[in-house]
Amino acid sequence: MPRNLLEVKSLRVLYKVHRGDVKAVDNVDLNVEEGEILGVVGESGSGKSTLALAILRLLPKTARIADGHIYYKGKIDLARSPENELKEVRWKEISLIPQAALNALNPTLKIVNHFLETAKAHGVHDRKWVVERASKLLSLLRLEPDRVLKSYPHELSGGMKQRVLIALAMLLEPTMLILDEPTTALDVLTQRFILDLLKDLHAKTNITMMFITHDIAVIADIADRMAVMYAGKIMEVGDVYTVFKEPKHPYSIALMKSIPSLTGSVEEMRSIPGTLPDLVNPPPGCRFWPRCPHAMDVCKKEEPPVVELKPGHLVSCWLHARR
Numbered sequence: 001m002p003r004n005l006l007e008v009k010s011l012r013v014l015y016k017v018h019r020g021d022v023k024a025v026d027n028v029d030l031n032v033e034e035g036e037i038l039g040v041v042g043e044s045g046s047g048k049s050t051l052a053l054a055i056l057r058l059l060p061k062t063a064r065i066a067d068g069h070i071y072y073k074g075k076i077d078l079a080r081s082p083e084n085e086l087k088e089v090r091w092k093e094i095s096l097i098p099q100a101a102l103n104a105l106n107p108t109l110k111i112v113n114h115f116l117e118t119a120k121a122h123g124v125h126d127r128k129w130v131v132e133r134a135s136k137l138l139s140l141l142r143l144e145p146d147r148v149l150k151s152y153p154h155e156l157s158g159g160m161k162q163r164v165l166i167a168l169a170m171l172l173e174p175t176m177l178i179l180d181e182p183t184t185a186l187d188v189l190t191q192r193f194i195l196d197l198l199k200d201l202h203a204k205t206n207i208t209m210m211f212i213t214h215d216i217a218v219i220a221d222i223a224d225r226m227a228v229m230y231a232g233k234i235m236e237v238g239d240v241y242t243v244f245k246e247p248k249h250p251y252s253i254a255l256m257k258s259i260p261s262l263t264g265s266v267e268e269m270r271s272i273p274g275t276l277p278d279l280v281n282p283p284p285g286c287r288f289w290p291r292c293p294h295a296m297d298v299c300k301k302e303e304p305p306v307v308e309l310k311p312g313h314l315v316s317c318w319l320h321a322r323r
């Protein structure tokens with residue numbers, strides 16, 4: 001049986017805004033198994049980045065974890081850990097490459113100094129060790145360490161910077177990597193290349209990954225299991241093969257239909273009608289019902305239960321509930 005490295009239980013994260021609370025992550029249950037690549041997919045605004053930031057408690061000040069637990073290795077509850085415990089987990093146990101991190105590299109620092117500063121901030125002062133480890137990681141990501149370490153961020157292409165960020169995230173030998181839309185800002189060919197590198201990296205190191213994207217085609221390519229998120233909720237979880245072959249949630253089905261098929265014409269590519277609900281006042285019942293072609297009365301009134309269709313394949317939908 002695979003072991004759960006991370007167990008998110010009944011997690012609720014709210015952002016305070018003048019109209020009330022944005023229910024960005026609402027009662028989310030999700031496990032990350034040791035050594036797997038878990039894909040998290042959903043339209044922009046589904047709560048994916050909020051979930052990632054909550055795991056390492058890097059949320060902005062207006063956000064709060066209102067409820068739930070985030071168990072790491074079955075013992076530490078990151079939702080409640082004091083700051084000193086979190087400091088031991090960030091970078092050393094779990095590393096996050098935040099969304100849009102490409103622009104976050106300090107333009108006045110050479111790449112080598114990014115590695116040295118990161119190490120120093122976590123109490124590692126051995127310069128030789130840092131440079132050796134950085135060089136090894138950069139080579140693994142098919143960059144020339146000597147040239148790249150001496151460069152300033154602006155001297156590198158987007159794809160090179162993304163690889164530097166991956167190497168930086170892995171500097172202190174974490175067990176788990178959270179990548180939030182790591183390929184979104186890149187052109188299609190560079191995206192492909194980074195995905196291949198990540199797969200290769202995973203094969204060589206067996207590092208656990210949580211890979212976040214709005215692009216379901218990317219999930220098919222890289223992930224072992226996937227979770228479909230919509231409006232702050234997990235709609236469906238399962239292994240990638242099962243969810244692609246037999247998606248059960250109407251939202252997952254709609255996402256699948258948005259992928260252009262290799263043989264199909266561009267017109268076949270459909271986007272999902274309607275927009276994400278207001279998360280300050282979400283609709284009662286299932287959050288997808290206003291856009292769901294199969295919405296029934298119960299969907300508009302009561303939250304759907306989580307139904308296990310077969311081991312590991314979970315769907316949160318009244319259509320599949322035994323009543």
Ligand SMILES: Nc1ncnc2c1ncn2[C@@H]1O[C@H](COP(=O)(O)OP(=O)(O)O)[C@@H](O)[C@H]1O
Nearest residue numbers: 015022024043044045046047048049050060279
């Ligand atoms: N700092 C913030 N203040 C208020 N609302 C926010 C903030 N950040 C995100 N949100 C809202 O939380 C919801 C989830 O956002 P996010 O986690 O960024 O989704 P995703 O990463 O899936 O695009 C959205 O409705 C978004 O507008």
Ligand SMILES: [Mg+2]
Nearest residue numbers: 048049050099
């Ligand atoms: Mg995001």
